[in-house]
Amino acid sequence: MQLFITILIDGLTYSSYLFIVSVGLTVIFGVMKILNIAHGSFFAWGAYGAAYSIGLAANAGFPAWFGFILILLSAILVGLVLGVIIERVILRKMYDQEEVVLVLATFGIFLILEDLILLVFGVNPFFAYQPMAYLGNIKLGGISRDVYSLTLLAAAAVIAIGCWYSLNKTKWGNILATVIFDREISLAIGINVQAVYTATFVLGTALGALGGAYIAPTVSVAPGFGIDIIILSFAVVVIGGLGSIPGAVIGALMVGILRAIAVHQMPELELFVVYAVMALVLIVRPEGLFAPAVARKI
Amino acid sequence: MRSILFQDKTIFWMGLCFLSLAIAALFLPNWIVNNVMFGLARGLAVLGLMLLWRTGLVSFGHALYFGIGAYGVALLEKYTGTTDIFLRLICAVIVSAIVGYLLGFILRGYRAIFFAMLSLAFSMVMYGILVKMEVLGSTDGFSVSRTTFFGWVPESKYALLLSLIIVCMASAAFVQVYLKSSLGQLSTAIKDNEIRVEYLGYSVARAVHVKYVISAIMAGLGGGLIAMALGQVDPDSMVNWTVSGELVFITIMSGAGSVVAPFIGGVVFAFLSTYASEFMPHAWQLVIGATLLGIIFFLPGGIWSLIEKLWKRGERHHG
Numbered sequence: 001m002q003l004f005i006t007i008l009i010d011g012l013t014y015s016s017y018l019f020i021v022s023v024g025l026t027v028i029f030g031v032m033k034i035l036n037i038a039h040g041s042f043f044a045w046g047a048y049g050a051a052y053s054i055g056l057a058a059n060a061g062f063p064a065w066f067g068f069i070l071i072l073l074s075a076i077l078v079g080l081v082l083g084v085i086i087e088r089v090i091l092r093k094m095y096d097q098e099e100v101v102l103v104l105a106t107f108g109i110f111l112i113l114e115d116l117i118l119l120v121f122g123v124n125p126f127f128a129y130q131p132m133a134y135l136g137n138i139k140l141g142g143i144s145r146d147v148y149s150l151t152l153l154a155a156a157a158v159i160a161i162g163c164w165y166s167l168n169k170t171k172w173g174n175i176l177a178t179v180i181f182d183r184e185i186s187l188a189i190g191i192n193v194q195a196v197y198t199a200t201f202v203l204g205t206a207l208g209a210l211g212g213a214y215i216a217p218t219v220s221v222a223p224g225f226g227i228d229i230i231i232l233s234f235a236v237v238v239i240g241g242l243g244s245i246p247g248a249v250i251g252a253l254m255v256g257i258l259r260a261i262a263v264h265q266m267p268e269l270e271l272f273v274v275y276a277v278m279a280l281v282l283i284v285r286p287e288g289l290f291a292p293a294v295a296r297k298i
Numbered sequence: 299m300r301s302i303l304f305q306d307k308t309i310f311w312m313g314l315c316f317l318s319l320a321i322a323a324l325f326l327p328n329w330i331v332n333n334v335m336f337g338l339a340r341g342l343a344v345l346g347l348m349l350l351w352r353t354g355l356v357s358f359g360h361a362l363y364f365g366i367g368a369y370g371v372a373l374l375e376k377y378t379g380t381t382d383i384f385l386r387l388i389c390a391v392i393v394s395a396i397v398g399y400l401l402g403f404i405l406r407g408y409r410a411i412f413f414a415m416l417s418l419a420f421s422m423v424m425y426g427i428l429v430k431m432e433v434l435g436s437t438d439g440f441s442v443s444r445t446t447f448f449g450w451v452p453e454s455k456y457a458l459l460l461s462l463i464i465v466c467m468a469s470a471a472f473v474q475v476y477l478k479s480s481l482g483q484l485s486t487a488i489k490d491n492e493i494r495v496e497y498l499g500y501s502v503a504r505a506v507h508v509k510y511v512i513s514a515i516m517a518g519l520g521g522g523l524i525a526m527a528l529g530q531v532d533p534d535s536m537v538n539w540t541v542s543g544e545l546v547f548i549t550i551m552s553g554a555g556s557v558v559a560p561f562i563g564g565v566v567f568a569f570l571s572t573y574a575s576e577f578m579p580h581a582w583q584l585v586i587g588a589t590l591l592g593i594i595f596f597l598p599g600g601i602w603s604l605i606e607k608l609w610k611r612g613e614r615h616h617g
Contacts, residue, residue, distance in 0.1 A: 035411060099411045100356040105594050107543050111587030118580040231422055231539050238415055271426030279419035283404055286412050
């Protein structure tokens with residue numbers, strides 16, 4: 001029973017974290033049809049920004065709760081700066097290219113951003129434990145857990161509901177749906193497609209950075225931080241269906257819980273199960289488990 | 299077959315280039331020879347990717363076969379003690395061919411982003427196994443002993459370089475002949491319009507499958523040879539997705555214009571990364587990334603298109 005609870009909590013916190021990172025990836029793909037490898041760097045930049053600024057704030061004597069504001073701020077800042085520059089300067093010139101060429105371009109951006117991290121922050125790892133220490137521990141099912149990781153669950157839930165609401169219930173969501181369905185028609189009826197693209201990319205970037213910023217206090221932030229997570233979030237969005245937000249929820253839950261089971265029962269299979277499921281889903285249902293049915297345009 | 303081999307201009311010039319490289323290597327310092335070896339070995343894998351690229355397919359998981367070749371060589375030594383070059387190469391070819399043949403049945407039905415994703419997933423499955431299994435060396439991998447030639451243990455690396463050149467030469471000639479065959483000429487046709495190819499009476503799935511197996515073998519050979527050149531195999535520098543990305547990058551940089559291009563691209567990449575990491579240890583990926591973007595923007599035909607341009611200009615001047 002205790003093992004079951006441990007696996008469940010581990011799995012759910014890991015899923016929440018995966019979801020926050022992957023939802024940005026899936027939003028960008030859904031609207032812009034870009035499978036963005038650079039998303040891993042956004043994640044790493046968010047983590048570095050949060051870890052660095054929390055360290056600075058702690059040294060300057062700010063209270064520990066201030067760290068939460070800094071986490072949010074780093075995500076927004078990374079989204080605005082990197083998102084706008086990359087979309088406006090590089091990607092905008094490439095929208096007529098094939099999807100695979102776009103993937104490669106984002107791989108180039110990924111490499112550049114990885115080294116910019118080294119140039120800006122150096123090679124030494126950062127620790128920003130203050131927010132985690134501030135919230136302390138709680139006993140759950142007889143096991144001591146840090147409250148900070150549990151807040152991830154709440155954050156993921158808020159983001160999921162927020163995305164669902166703004167996509168389905170707001171005017172902005174309607175505009176987005178129109179652009180996704182047909183870019184040319186949207187242009188013709190007066191939607192500023194360029195602005196929609198920029199806004200989407202900034203939003204996706206900020207979500208990726210938020211994932212990194214949120215996880216930063218629980219780990220040591222070191223070079224190469226974004227390399228593994230990007231392929232894991234590829235697995236998440238592929239399992240759930242590229243471009244689908246409910247799909248990202250399901251994908252993140254599956255990957256998170258499978259991984260938690262593997263870590264506790266058969267550690268050798270930790271990575272294997274995730275990618276095996278990804279391959280399996282692609283073989284059986286390439287469009288993903290929860291992808292919406294697409295009407296073929298003629 | 300015989301007539302093509304002797305009439306084909308590409309094969310003639312390529313032979314001349316490889317021959318002069320073999321002679322020049324006698325006088326070149328060790329670090330250059332090493333870089334040339336890494337470049338040529340990667341070039342083999344890139345040759346395979348180029349075949350797929352010509353059909354419009356990008357495999358984002360060819361590190362799978364690169365790793366299979368490399369680990370094939372390492373495990374062959376671990377379990378049988380064999381270090382002979384022929385047995386090592388045969389092992390790399392057979393294992394990668396079998397895996398490529400089996401996965402080909404699945405992958406041949408996929409195109410574009412789904413092909414890239416599924417090959418990525420397969421390669422990450424292999425990565426996941428290698429990283430976590432103690433028996434397979436875990437993250438440390440294995441060391442690979444010096445290659446022997448029928449019991450002869452050469453002092454310098456020249457013998458290995460020479461065999462590498464011969465393998466590259468043979469593979470490039472094979473691919474050239476294959477591309478001239480009707481099955482090979484379907485490449486661009488499939489890229490343009492699959493349905494028409496089907497109407498012509500060819501099976502697109504079979505053509506893609508053949509291509510996939512050839513490219514798997516090339517990557518397996520490249521991986522086996524790089525394991526021999528490095529004397530070491532490990533998952534992060536041979537099977538992780540970044541390696542697949544690197545190989546695709548070299549493919550784009552080389553250009554798909556000729557079977558020689560991958561080797562030029564491979565060697566350029568080897569020197570580019572050595573120099574960049576020498577002079578800017580924290581910024582060599584930045585250089586690589588910027589080069590990749592630059593090529594996508596300004597030189598979509600890759601290095602080969604530059605060479606072709608210079609070649610034509612030279613011909614105009616002389617003729």
